[in-house]
Amino acid sequence: MWLLCCPCSGKGAALIADGYHARTDGLTSLAVVIGALGVWLGFPLADPIVGLLITIAIFGIVWQSARSVVTRMLDGVEPGVIDDIHHAAEHIPGIKIIDAKARWIGHKLHADVAISVDQDQPLSQANKIAASFESEMFEHMPALAAANVRFSSGEAEHDHPNPRGHLHG
Known part of the structure; x- marks a missing residue:
């Protein structure tokens, strides 16, 4: 039921x-x-x-x-999926979600999340935060099969589609 x-x-x-x-x-x-x-x-x-x-x-x-x-x-997800990603981030201090995307591949959910952490932290600490966030996502989302957590500069990535400023022919 x-x-x-x-x-x-x-x-x-x-x-x-x-x-x-x-x-x-x-x-x-x-x-x-x-x-x-x-x-x-x-x-x-x-x-x-x-x-x-x-x-x-x-x-x-x-x-x-x-x-x-x-x-x-059409690769859509329920609105609650993105909310679950943001909820998982609320359990981790020092993290900010810049962009979150998810899609169903078969019966499994795949997430791609860009995060920002304090840039004054050592890389090892930032990696621990990212790993903790990934664990929280798996805990909050039973259908999650893969999570790609990556660091971002803190600006929404869709605002800058070509960060290097050059075009490919």
Whole structure:
């Protein structure tokens, strides 16, 4: 049941869609019983009304499933994934996230995070901070398979697409 409540649990989009399908089957069975009961009690419109409600429910669940599958196909991630990366950083003193990206590759999540630390620290200490941050990400994100943590100057990298100032022909 936990899988149905948490679409970002690290399970595949197809498995989530199967969960939605199972939920639809259960709701449909319950609605059929209610419709049959209504007809049996003398309300003949109960059956078509229940049929329309079932149709609306199925369209809603198809929409949820399709949105999830298409998002994954287009390398999208749920907004909570990036929030989890930032949350993991909150547990590590002296770290600032400059840029965070994530994508699903199959059933596993891959993250690429640029961080900034105090430049007056020795490199060994900065590496320990980066390793601690990586450990926190793996702890907070069970579906995480790979994390690339790299140091950045402290400016958003997308502001400077070509840091060396020259073009490649």
